[in-house]
Amino acid sequence: MKTVYVTRRESFSASHRLFNPALSDDENIRLFDKCASPNGHGHNYELEVTVAGEPGRETGYVIDLKKLKQIIRGEIISKVDHKHLNYDVEFLRGINPTAENLVVAFWHVLASKISEGRLYSVRLRETENNVVECRGEE
Amino acid sequence: MKTVYVTRRESFSASHRLFNPALSDDENIRLFDKCASPNGHGHNYELEVTVAGEPGRETGYVIDLKKLKQIIRGEIISKVDHKHLNYDVEFLRGINPTAENLVVAFWHVLASKISEGRLYSVRLRETENNVVECRGEE
Amino acid sequence: MKTVYVTRRESFSASHRLFNPALSDDENIRLFDKCASPNGHGHNYELEVTVAGEPGRETGYVIDLKKLKQIIRGEIISKVDHKHLNYDVEFLRGINPTAENLVVAFWHVLASKISEGRLYSVRLRETENNVVECRGEE
Amino acid sequence: MKTVYVTRRESFSASHRLFNPALSDDENIRLFDKCASPNGHGHNYELEVTVAGEPGRETGYVIDLKKLKQIIRGEIISKVDHKHLNYDVEFLRGINPTAENLVVAFWHVLASKISEGRLYSVRLRETENNVVECRGEE
Amino acid sequence: MKTVYVTRRESFSASHRLFNPALSDDENIRLFDKCASPNGHGHNYELEVTVAGEPGRETGYVIDLKKLKQIIRGEIISKVDHKHLNYDVEFLRGINPTAENLVVAFWHVLASKISEGRLYSVRLRETENNVVECRGEE
């Protein structure tokens, strides 16, 4: 039996501000530039979650993509869509919401929820030019 | 000589909140639902500006697309990119930033600035599923 | 007040077969070639519906795009998604499901259901290279 | 019967140089900047051709998109693909190959070749940010 | 010399029905939901085939992409395009055509046909939100 990688794409619209409260305002502007703009800005984020495993003999599925969709929507999208990532999301408290920090946080949320196969990759497209990916490697 | 329509695409990332201050909070939630979320949310907006005219005999241009790019960036993008559309943009003061209201506001900003040809259309893609367009018709 | 054109994109996956029962099999193959293959084939269709009107003073909406989404899903998508367009869809009975005939049928379904603004265009993308559009002109 | 607009997308890869031989080199650089670079540069062009008409009662087609594809490939793509537009294309002789001039030239080539329906629009996407369109209006 | 991964994208339109004949109709509907709809449905599939190897000293090619295109078209596309995957394709007989099972079947067809370099990955995009990949790992 071959390993197959199945990917589900979901999207959400959110606002954020890059800001490290341990640093001065000047330092924040030096590091984050226009991304530190006080009232925040936002993105249409695209989230791609990949699960690896062998297709089941009976179903031909690694994991039913409808189920994977429900997990992503229930655990992530419903909590971040149309929200401000610095203020409104419980599992992001205390995290500076760079795309890198977001994708690691999403990995931690999803890893224990994938019921069939194993989580292989979480990718987050912040703009058409910027993408980040976490494969769980330490 | 044939009329040619030339279109330049630019993009910006911003946050907004749909909210009409003349209405109650309940009414705002009824009308705007999750788009009225208090801390706002955001989008990667794509802006397409179309200018119509005859290509110049000497240049083969309706309007040099580099010049059109500079007009769009100078008049719009530099003022809305990485900003909160409810609070940070002078020419949007007092406007509830629905995509419809934005595209009309952008039309008014651009119409007088197009130096060659005539402004034909301003399109604003808010998400991959939602697009609005203004052609200046009253 | 300016007219604004608002567009909502929805998608569905369906199968169809191009076949005119008034013609012989040979004639069907001559006209429709591989599209007449007896067991049918399918597409991921993208449907774009455009409504024109003036944004409301209170809402800033021509028509709430959530409402437009519900109309498109209720009247079209729920009836054609994951279906065979020759056999499974009541409002397509007796219609040879070319993209052209589909987009006209969709126009007729939607025109009377748009509650605010007026239906301006129905576009149907059958493949990344083939698109059809109906604007209701006779 | 409703009018339907059918669009076929084709693509080609070509090089060009923006240069007006009636002007000095300095004037060309002032007008065309890096687009006047002597050895030329290139693009993946996307060409979208739209034909308008009523779907035939027997076929459900405005024009068979396979036939439209053959016309576009025979009249345009076969002559410009993998070519230098300043030197290699008979029907572009003496034309400074701006996108605007190209789309008008393509209109003239195609207008007389569309055998069913009438040519409505020729669009040429030069980059993901720059598009031009000709609808045949004088 | 560096390893390079070259990818060719091809597409096809087909219909299928998810159905396991070893199970009852009720069980099929429970597992496959609307994908088990009796008359089938369809997709525009995008197939991406990646070959890995060192570019040849004389050609600068891992494998001529024109040759790779011909292999994919000859071995896969010509057999599945505009077909029903449950009934019309010899090499899919007895296979429940989930995207996962399809991509494994395509791997087996292609692996022995790649004449230069080695087959590294076969990816199949079933919708804009669902993608599967096989890298040949057991």
Place this chain on the structure above:
Amino acid sequence: MKTVYVTRRESFSASHRLFNPALSDDENIRLFDKCASPNGHGHNYELEVTVAGEPGRETGYVIDLKKLKQIIRGEIISKVDHKHLNYDVEFLRGINPTAENLVVAFWHVLASKISEGRLYSVRLRETENNVVECRGEE
């Protein structure tokens, strides 16, 4: 701490001709077909550069994507955009500019310039159907 892969996309428009001067004209045409057309042709190339590393505790960045953008633009884009890759680019002298050879050359240029994290992948999309990637493996 998790490893994160950050990717920046940039694009450029260039022309090239596939031609090996060590071979005869006939041999070049046999190997490279229309890609050997004497006056060259061109593409809109998309370049994706991926850097891997752990997000910094203070910044939440593997490498500031603005800095990565500047490196890619300074080292690659400014030298190849609107140029002829056979004649105009110092670091491509003597290289037959197949996509494979280009991506390896870009890897060598970038590898020593990435100041934070490590270069993981360079991908070059030549057309919407052809992509090549180098991960630095010998």
